[in-house]
Amino acid sequence: MKKIAITGGKGGVGKSMVATSLAVEFANNYKTMLVDADAECPNDHLLLSIKRKKYTTVYQPIPKWDFVKCTKCGKCASICKQNAIIFAKDKYPAFVRDACIGCKACIAVCPTGAITETKKEIGTIYTGKNYNVNLVSSELKLGELASGEVVAEVRKYSDKINEKMKADIMVIDSAPGIGCPVIASLVGTDYIVAVTEPTPSALFDLKRVLYLANHFGTKHGILINKFDLAENFYKKIEKFAKKNHIPILGRIPYRKDFISSTIKMKPVIKINPKYKELFENIINKIKVELR
Numbered sequence: 001m002k003k004i005a006i007t008g009g010k011g012g013v014g015k016s017m018v019a020t021s022l023a024v025e026f027a028n029n030y031k032t033m034l035v036d037a038d039a040e041c042p043n044d045h046l047l048l049s050i051k052r053k054k055y056t057t058v059y060q061p062i063p064k065w066d067f068v069k070c071t072k073c074g075k076c077a078s079i080c081k082q083n084a085i086i087f088a089k090d091k092y093p094a095f096v097r098d099a100c101i102g103c104k105a106c107i108a109v110c111p112t113g114a115i116t117e118t119k120k121e122i123g124t125i126y127t128g129k130n131y132n133v134n135l136v137s138s139e140l141k142l143g144e145l146a147s148g149e150v151v152a153e154v155r156k157y158s159d160k161i162n163e164k165m166k167a168d169i170m171v172i173d174s175a176p177g178i179g180c181p182v183i184a185s186l187v188g189t190d191y192i193v194a195v196t197e198p199t200p201s202a203l204f205d206l207k208r209v210l211y212l213a214n215h216f217g218t219k220h221g222i223l224i225n226k227f228d229l230a231e232n233f234y235k236k237i238e239k240f241a242k243k244n245h246i247p248i249l250g251r252i253p254y255r256k257d258f259i260s261s262t263i264k265m266k267p268v269i270k271i272n273p274k275y276k277e278l279f280e281n282i283i284n285k286i287k288v289e290l291r
Ligand code: SF4
Pocket: 065, 069, 070, 071, 072, 073, 074, 075, 076, 077, 093, 109, 110, 111, 112, 113, 114, 115
């Protein structure tokens, strides 16, 4: 099985549109799984009109205090980089549950064993299917911070589900940015499709996300969405790609069909079949790159 991550840095460049369109097109010839790893704002199920079913809950470890054993030394508060433990001299430590990321450093440092481990719910994993695409979708619980943890879990669960499913292709739709959730989306993938658009901010963010791709040593290519919006910047992206020997996988025009696709919750190739060839060509280029 090949794992292909769809990323790009800047939000709103069309990663989910590309991920769902490629998944639908791949599904014509291959058993395909689509992993929605944008845990903070998952919407692949909406783009594919999938009513998701809950698969499992994602938990994060958090500390629990036994104040009988606590000597009020304050070491747990000193070690916590998240400032999730507040300590005042001669008082028991106070825990700010929402700020905790579950690193367990406080548990390790407590000299009296007053801190043990419990857990809190931080997200949900869902599954669903439409257009022959098997979706595994992650969703961070509102107000929680650890989206990287939820993405790491959806990656684990998608591998587990795939043990039975035996998909040929796994398309992973990553979150925007270059932080923990994106790193958790890109790790262990065979190819990275970096989606961008012809704007200065998109090019800036593209360079940052490609730095990550290089760090992981993962093969990658650039896909320019809305390429005809700004010729100046479109040429700058092409120049950047040429200079850095990065293949351009395709150019997607800015058309109303893509807006209709989002509103009607249907893949663009089902709205207007003329885009089928466009996504087929992108897949063919990815296949050549994967050889
Ligand atoms: S490190 Fe342990 S003993 Fe010290 S204040 Fe924290 S809980 Fe209490």
